[in-house]
Amino acid sequence: MKLLHLDSSILGEQSASREISAAIVARLRQVDPSLEVSYRDLAADPVPHLSGGYLAVASGADDTGSFTAEVADSTAILDAFIEADIVVIGAPMYNFGIPSQLKAWIDRIAVAGKTFRYTETGPEGLAGGKRIIVASARGGIYTPGSPAAPADFQEPYLQAVFGFLGVTDVEIIRAEGLKMGQEQLDAALAGARNAASELPALPKAA
Ligand SMILES: Cc1cc2nc3c(=O)[nH]c(=O)nc-3n(C[C@H](O)[C@H](O)[C@H](O)COP(=O)(O)O)c2cc1C
Numbered sequence: 001m002k003l004l005h006l007d008s009s010i011l012g013e014q015s016a017s018r019e020i021s022a023a024i025v026a027r028l029r030q031v032d033p034s035l036e037v038s039y040r041d042l043a044a045d046p047v048p049h050l051s052g053g054y055l056a057v058a059s060g061a062d063d064t065g066s067f068t069a070e071v072a073d074s075t076a077i078l079d080a081f082i083e084a085d086i087v088v089i090g091a092p093m094y095n096f097g098i099p100s101q102l103k104a105w106i107d108r109i110a111v112a113g114k115t116f117r118y119t120e121t122g123p124e125g126l127a128g129g130k131r132i133i134v135a136s137a138r139g140g141i142y143t144p145g146s147p148a149a150p151a152d153f154q155e156p157y158l159q160a161v162f163g164f165l166g167v168t169d170v171e172i173i174r175a176e177g178l179k180m181g182q183e184q185l186d187a188a189l190a191g192a193r194n195a196a197s198e199l200p201a202l203p204k205a206a
Pocket residue numbers: 009010011014015016017018091092093094095096097137138139140141178179
C-alpha cells in the first residue's frame with residue numbers, strides 16, 4: 001500500500017498540522033509496517049501556480065521548450081496522487097481557507113480525464129477508493145454549530161474538492177482554537193494526538 005504524505009504549513013517546527021499529520025502517518029505505519037510512504041513539504045518545495053502557457057502545453061499545444069520540465073513535474077504529482085492508496089494532508093486554516101501552497105498542489109491533481117470527468121449526467125470522480133485523512137489546525141473554532149462555522153472554507157473546501165474527485169468520506173483529525181489560550185491549545189493538540197493514535201487500519205466504512 002502506498003501512502004502520500006503532504007504538509008503545507010509555513011510554520012515549520014511550530015506547526016500543529018505538521019505534528020498531527022506526522023502522528024497520523026506514524027500510526028498508519030504502526031498498523032501496517034509495509035506501507036510505502038512518500039513525502040512532500042509543499043511549503044519548502046512548492047508547486048508553482050498554474051499558468052495559461054502551461055495549461056495550453058499540457059492540453060497539447062506546441063511547446064517551445066519552456067514548459068517541458070513543468071509538464072513532467074505536474075505529471076509526476078498527478079501520478080503520485082493517483083497511485084496513492086492513502087493520502088495524509090497537513091492543512092492549516094489560513095484566512096478561512098487552505099494555504100495557497102496546498103491549493104497549488106490541488107490544481108495539479110484535479111485534472112479532467114484523469115481524476116474526474118464530465119458526463120451527460122454531470123461530473124464523475126475517478127479517484128474514489130482512496131483514503132484521505134486531513135490533519136486540520138486552526139486558530140479559532142469553526143465546528144458545525146459554532147458562531148464562526150459559516151466562515152470555514154478550509155475543511156468544507158477539502159471535502160468538496162476530494163468529493164468531486166470521488167473520495168466522499170474524507171477523514172479529518174482536527175485541532176482548533178489554537179489561538180485561544182494555552183489551555184485550549186493543549187487540550188486540542190492532545191485530542192488530535194489521541195485521535196491519530198486510535199486511527200483504524202482500514203477506512204471506517206470498511
Ligand atoms: C497566514 C495565517 C493565516 C491564518 N488565518 C487564520 C484564520 O483565518 N482563522 C483561524 O482560525 N486561524 C488562522 N490562523 C491561525 C492558524 O490556523 C493556526 O495558527 C494553526 O495552528 C495553523 O496551523 P499550523 O500550526 O500547522 O501552521 C492563521 C495563521 C496564519 C499564519
